[in-house]
Amino acid sequence: MKVLEQFEFLDDVRRMDARQVIYQFLNFCMIVASALMIWKGLMVITESESPIVVVLSGSMEPAFYRGDLLLLTNHHDEPIRAGEIVVFKIKGRDIPIVHRVIKLHEKEDGTTKFLTKGDNNRVDDRGLYAPGQLWLKREDVVGRARGFLPYVGIVTILMNDYPQLKYAVLGCLGIYVLIHRETN
Amino acid sequence: MAVLTFMCFLSTYYNDDLADVNIKVGSVQVKNVADFTTTRERKDLAIINNLGVKVDLSQVFNWNVKEIFLYLTAEYSSDVNALNQVVLWDKIVMREDAQRIDIPSVDPEYYFFDDSKGLIGNENVTLTLSWNVIPNAGRLPRVQGLGSTTVKLPSTYAHSSGRI
Known part of the structure; x- marks a missing residue:
């Protein structure tokens, strides 16, 4: 004792x-x-597989900075429209990307294809997509940005950068x- | 701090963020050229000259607005697609920027390429100005400005030697 x-x-x-x-x-x-x-x-x-995401890059500055928190929804009955900020996943990449839809084509039966771009990037995202991929589809979308909270996610980033801290x-x-x- | 943030969000929850919009269009051309941005197939490309945009955002800016993302969309339907939306121009307006936007002729940022041949003779292309309000904390509403402009595209292709 x-x-x-x-x-x-x-x-x-x-x-x-x-x-x-x-x-x-x-x-x-x-x-x-x-x-x-x-x-x-x-x-x-x-209806989103990850309802809260932390912004990891500066490609949407000055709207979102590294460490800001986004609340997402992914209701499938609401169609995607141009101007919307979506979070999507590319085949072969683990980290989802938060960018804005700048072009969209929707067929009669509701299937859509669309193109995204980061507000702070000079060019659209075709270079980021999988080789040969020209458009995103509905099923690539993990969620759509609905709410915004500044700075809160920086804790997550720090913990990922320094696992000891976690x-x-x-x-x-x-x-x-x-x-x-x-x-x- | 959390409470303050929440109050900030609540205080602006019911704003409609609307404003009147005026879009002017000069001359319009349609070409059928190789779409180098995708598959190099020949597709319809519309060129709008002297696209003027006028909007007063000062009533949209309140204390919970960090940035307004302005974007001008062309919306139309074609044989191939029931709905097409192409953003032609966008602008980031920060709090400290001029909030009365009056641009007589914007520099087009994105090519107005259709997915096939849906632009030639299309008489119902609607130009709208919308904005995405980025708050300090809270919702991220997208608002379509009051007032739109309908453009009738010509039914013959402008001469083009294969380039834009």
Whole structure:
């Protein structure tokens, strides 16, 4: 017990009995489950596979900067129109791209093909598409920008750039939840 | 901070962001040339000279507007496609920029290429000016300006030696 005495903050843990330890652990699981539920719930409501994205490049400046957060929806009954900001995926690339639709052709049966461009880019996105691909189709779209929140996503970018930071933050949160004793 | 951001979003939620728009068109030509932007197939290309745009955005700018993305769209239907939308010109208007836009002849930024031969003799090409309001925090509404211009494209091709 000598070692433990040096860490005053562990007093809470020491005073716990087995029942309380289990309780704390379940509490922790609950938080993880709630976060997952919120994310999955948003996916259902927005019909988008990723309802929140962080802007990773400067191609839409000055509208969106690196680290800004976008809220997306992907309702399939709403047609895509020129001028809209869409988030799309290109075959063979993992990272989705946020750009604006500048040209669109829609057939009688509703199938569309369209071309995108970043506001801050001088040329359209044909160079970014897969080799030989000239147009995007509806199924390439992951979501359409509906809401905007500045700066918030910078945390995600930092965590991706410095993975140690991610583990540190997650570790601290986990330890806090596990050893912090509910006062009752 | 979060509360302040949310209030900022709420305070402008019900704005309609509308404004009157005036679009003027000079002369129009249609050519049938190789579309070098895609497959090099010959397609209809419309050229609009002296395209004038006039709009007063000062009533759209409120305290939760960072930028307005203005874009001029040509919309028409053709035999191949029920709906075609081609953005001909766009402009980023920041808060500190002139908010009364009055450009007698815009520099066209994008080629007005059809997907096949849908422009020749097309009598119903509608030009509209729309904008996407980029807030400090909140929704990203797209608004179509009040007032549009319909263009009748000529029914004969302008002479062209294969180039634009």
